[in-house]
Amino acid sequence: MKNFVHLFTQLDQTTKTLKKVAALVDYFNDTSEEDKLWTIAILSHRKPKRTVRTALLREWSAAAANVPLWLFEESYHIVGDLAETMALMHPNLESKHDKSLSEWIDFIIELKDLEEQVSPSSSDALQTKKERVLWAWNQLDETERFVFNKLMTGGWRVGVSQKLMTRALAKHSGIEENTLSHRLMGNWRAETTSYHQLIVASDPADKISQPYPFYLAYAIEVDPQELGNTDTWMAERKWDGIRGQLIVRENQLFVWSRGEELVTDKFPEFEMLTKALPNGTVIDGEIIAYENGQPLGFNVLQSRIGRKNVSKAILKKAPVLMIAYDLLEINGIDIREKPMHYRRSELEKLVKESASEKLLISELVEFRNWEDLVKERANSRQHHAEGLMLKHKNGTYKVGRKKGDWWKWKVDPLTIDAVLIYAMRGHGRMANLYTDYTFAVWKGDELVPFTKAYSGLTDKEINQVDAFVKRNTVDRFGPVRSVKAELVFEIAFEGIARSSRHKSGVALRFPRMFRWRKDKPANEANTLDDLEKLLNLYG
Amino acid sequence: MSLLQFTEKGIYCERANVYIDPWKPVNYAIITHAHADHSRWGNKFYLCHHLSKPIIQHRLGGDIHIESMEYLEKKSINGVEFSFFPAGHIIGSAQVRVAYKGEVWVASGDYKLEDDGFSTPFEPIKCNTFITECTFGLPVFKWQDQKEVFEDINNWWRKNKEEDKVTILTGYSLGKAQRLIQGVDPSIGKIFTHGAIEKTNEIIRNMGVGLNETTYVTPEINKKDFKGALVIAPPSALGTSWQKKFQPFEVGIASGWMKMRGPRRRRSVDRGFVLSDHADWDGLNTAIKATECEKVIVTHGYTNIFSKWLNDQGIETQIEATEFEGEQLEATEKTDAE
Ligand SMILES: [Zn+2]
Numbered sequence: 001m002k003n004f005v006h007l008f009t010q011l012d013q014t015t016k017t018l019k020k021v022a023a024l025v026d027y028f029n030d031t032s033e034e035d036k037l038w039t040i041a042i043l044s045h046r047k048p049k050r051t052v053r054t055a056l057l058r059e060w061s062a063a064a065a066n067v068p069l070w071l072f073e074e075s076y077h078i079v080g081d082l083a084e085t086m087a088l089m090h091p092n093l094e095s096k097h098d099k100s101l102s103e104w105i106d107f108i109i110e111l112k113d114l115e116e117q118v119s120p121s122s123s124d125a126l127q128t129k130k131e132r133v134l135w136a137w138n139q140l141d142e143t144e145r146f147v148f149n150k151l152m153t154g155g156w157r158v159g160v161s162q163k164l165m166t167r168a169l170a171k172h173s174g175i176e177e178n179t180l181s182h183r184l185m186g187n188w189r190a191e192t193t194s195y196h197q198l199i200v201a202s203d204p205a206d207k208i209s210q211p212y213p214f215y216l217a218y219a220i221e222v223d224p225q226e227l228g229n230t231d232t233w234m235a236e237r238k239w240d241g242i243r244g245q246l247i248v249r250e251n252q253l254f255v256w257s258r259g260e261e262l263v264t265d266k267f268p269e270f271e272m273l274t275k276a277l278p279n280g281t282v283i284d285g286e287i288i289a290y291e292n293g294q295p296l297g298f299n300v301l302q303s304r305i306g307r308k309n310v311s312k313a314i315l316k317k318a319p320v321l322m323i324a325y326d327l328l329e330i331n332g333i334d335i336r337e338k339p340m341h342y343r344r345s346e347l348e349k350l351v352k353e354s355a356s357e358k359l360l361i362s363e364l365v366e367f368r369n370w371e372d373l374v375k376e377r378a379n380s381r382q383h384h385a386e387g388l389m390l391k392h393k394n395g396t397y398k399v400g401r402k403k404g405d406w407w408k409w410k411v412d413p414l415t416i417d418a419v420l421i422y423a424m425r426g427h428g429r430m431a432n433l434y435t436d437y438t439f440a441v442w443k444g445d446e447l448v449p450f451t452k453a454y455s456g457l458t459d460k461e462i463n464q465v466d467a468f469v470k471r472n473t474v475d476r477f478g479p480v481r482s483v484k485a486e487l488v489f490e491i492a493f494e495g496i497a498r499s500s501r502h503k504s505g506v507a508l509r510f511p512r513m514f515r516w517r518k519d520k521p522a523n524e525a526n527t528l529d530d531l532e533k534l535l536n537l538y539g
Numbered sequence: 540m541s542l543l544q545f546t547e548k549g550i551y552c553e554r555a556n557v558y559i560d561p562w563k564p565v566n567y568a569i570i571t572h573a574h575a576d577h578s579r580w581g582n583k584f585y586l587c588h589h590l591s592k593p594i595i596q597h598r599l600g601g602d603i604h605i606e607s608m609e610y611l612e613k614k615s616i617n618g619v620e621f622s623f624f625p626a627g628h629i630i631g632s633a634q635v636r637v638a639y640k641g642e643v644w645v646a647s648g649d650y651k652l653e654d655d656g657f658s659t660p661f662e663p664i665k666c667n668t669f670i671t672e673c674t675f676g677l678p679v680f681k682w683q684d685q686k687e688v689f690e691d692i693n694n695w696w697r698k699n700k701e702e703d704k705v706t707i708l709t710g711y712s713l714g715k716a717q718r719l720i721q722g723v724d725p726s727i728g729k730i731f732t733h734g735a736i737e738k739t740n741e742i743i744r745n746m747g748v749g750l751n752e753t754t755y756v757t758p759e760i761n762k763k764d765f766k767g768a769l770v771i772a773p774p775s776a777l778g779t780s781w782q783k784k785f786q787p788f789e790v791g792i793a794s795g796w797m798k799m800r801g802p803r804r805r806r807s808v809d810r811g812f813v814l815s816d817h818a819d820w821d822g823l824n825t826a827i828k829a830t831e832c833e834k835v836i837v838t839h840g841y842t843n844i845f846s847k848w849l850n851d852q853g854i855e856t857q858i859e860a861t862e863f864e865g866e867q868l869e870a871t872e873k874t875d876a877e
């Protein structure tokens with residue numbers, strides 16, 4: 001595992017893309033096929049299945065470090081990462097092993113069928129999960145322990161996008177980047193394939209569930225006027241749901257989310273499309289909650305995401321459908337290289353023929369000049385849309401986030417000026433600073449908390465607020481400090497809804513600190529009435 | 540009446556009418572060390588260790604009324620005996636021992652247990668009540684020996700030199716900077732310093748304390764001369780135009796916070812080295828045990844968690860709020876607050 005840990009350290013130490021790619025290429029050039037395959041799997045979030053419950057790991061780690069469990073948990077809360085907490089907490093030791101990455105992964109996989117911690121009579125036989133994990137921790141140095149823990153627990157963000165990894169792999173293998181990204185999509189697992197099968201010999205046609213890489217748009221950077229002739233562009237609404245790909249091949253349906261997750265089971269309503277669409281169809285669209293000819297807010301869709309079982313009640317409460325944006329495959333033929341207008345007209349035909357109430361076409365927004373679109377964008381919220389999408393009529397369907405043919409043009413966020421009243425230390429990246437803030441608006445001369453907001457400040461501003469919090473603490477409740485009501489921030493958010501789960505009765509979508517209103521004294525911040533007005537308009 | 544109490548001006552000894560490290564102006568201030576959050580402006584009289592005196596005078600002006608004494612020397616005020624013991628935090632840093640009629644309190648200021656080869660090493664003092672900070676009072680903070688850290692730093696510097704890059708390493712101007720200058724291998728190349736640090740170096744050299752040779756970065760220096768060199772700078776210099784003349788360069792931070800991956804990544808520098816002038820988890824626990832005290836007062840850091848831990852261990856502990864700031868990773872207006 002030494003070279004994998006070395007790779008991880010290099011990737012972690014640099015923010016520069018070129019250096020990351022170079023480190024990956026060096027690593028791929030000098031690694032066994034087994035390790036290469038596992039590295040690709042890990043970097044595309046396909047780590048081995050969990051074989052030890054994290055509750056047990058926490059217990060064992062705390063005991064090995066000689067601290068009570070509550071102290072372990074407090075430390076974990078501050079560090080923000082379980083694998084890291086366990087790695088740091090363990091007594092520091094020299095590395096004394098020479099297993100490769102795939103050997104360690106096999107070691108983790110083999111834990112699966114062992115007893116958890118009931119030790120048999122001979123205790124050094126390493127027959128239980130507990131004995132083996134403790135043995136492993138004692139073989140590894142701090143960084144290796146972290147990597148090992150990450151392999152056991154998951155949720156790993158190494159700071160390498162799939163795009164970068166694919167670029168490095170292309171350099172290493174000599175296979176073209178777009179071909180590789182398609183090969184790496186879908187349902188494969190390192191446990192059941194080989195590097196050769198996946199990368200070298202791969203034939204996507206084998207894999208009937210395999211999706212295409214999504215084409216993602218950047219936010220528009222210029223005045224749309226500068227995009228030139230309106231005739232070459234089309235506009236549609238940017239719907240606020242889950243971007244997804246709907247695949248029908250060999251009489252089977254597959255639904256993928258943009259996060260490359262197979263979510264077919266979560267949306268049983270689409271099953272009827274297996275018959276309504278011809279085999280060899282791949283549609284790119286937005287899954288949204290929708291009822292009586294009207295999109296419902298994102299919060300409705302949210303109520304069914306994350307649930308293990310999709311009950312009848314949920315299906316009724318939050319019915320969904322797909323709004324089709326694009327057509328990537330027709331009759332089994334990949335048409336991503338065809339121009340947008342062609343794909344669009346084929347898509348229109350297909351949606352019409354399907355005659356399904358679960359598949360709608362994304363209606364084009366008519367416009368004669370750019371001013372028309374400025375108006376259309378302004379009324380996005382009334383349509384429950386996030387803004388507009390502009391697409392070049394001759395553009396191809398690209399891989400990943402690319403500039404040029406597609407632009408998203410989101411509506412400006414809603415904003416409200418609020419007073420900072422509570423602060424908590426951040427964790428993870430912000431562990432040493434007060435960065436978790438709660439904001440309030442006025443109700444008479446009382447401040448009513450209504451939202452938390454985290455991001456949006458520069459590092460310099462974060463330091464200033466941190467210093468303010470430390471010097472103006474009025475009271476402490478555990479980790480929370482209440483501070484003097486003095487700082488005012490403009491809070492921006494994408495949507496607002498009534499919520500019984502929140503004390504204030506409102507839930508904001510994507511609240512963030514938009515601006516520090518140093519010009520405003522606290523008594524000029526907005527009121528609860530102002531918030532109610534927004535709720536009535538947009539809730 | 541407690542021998543020491545926490546008031547809104549600072550840690551107060553009523554019997555002697557003196558304060559330790561006050562954060563608001565008072566008549567008589569006993570100072571643990573020269574960092575800005577411990578030796579503040581506006582007091583009528585200052586008492587500190589000999590090695591802190593010129594640094595405090597430099598910061599607060601030559602006209603302040605200040606006296607100094609040696610470690611273990613005693614000063615009696617209205618029957619209360621005050622003495623300094625080495626804290627090992629930075630040059631001249633002291634724990635203040637306060638004794639009256641057999642009762643002993645120790646205000647430790649900031650301290651660390653490892654001998655950094657530059658500050659006088661920490662000495663535990665038996666006492667009834669021990670006042671301690673706990674900036675790194677979590678079991679995830681465990682420092683490596685500084686020998687290993689400096690090996691890493693030297694290797695990084697060597698590698699950068701081979702690639703014709705300048706190595707920029709940050710640490711606050713008083714304490715960390717000198718520890719870095721003294722700890723690296725000067726045979727690798729030339730060591731340059733930012734102005735804020737060089738001023739402190741000059742004061743320290745004038746006191747007769749040895750320090751590896753450094754060169755102050757001035758506009759007249761030819762860009763070529765920086766090639767392969769090490770530049771020691773305060774954190775506030777990062778991301779400013781001052782930094783540009785060293786291109787191409789790599790940047791590293793030396794701080795206890797670099798132990799955690801989050802703060803390390805957030806700073807988006809090339810390297811983070813775990814090097815702190817504060818005690819780590821084991822250091823805090825060892826120091827507290829060595830005092831054999833009956834009671835601990837924690838002042839800043841992870842106070843809630845650390846006091847609960849100590850109470851669970853059977854050591855009576857309470858939290859008192861102060862305006863000390865602990866190790867700062869970021870550059871605030873007061874870059875030297877530690
Ligand atoms: Zn301090």
Ligand SMILES: [Zn+2]
Binds near residue numbers: 577628876877
């Ligand atoms: Zn200090």
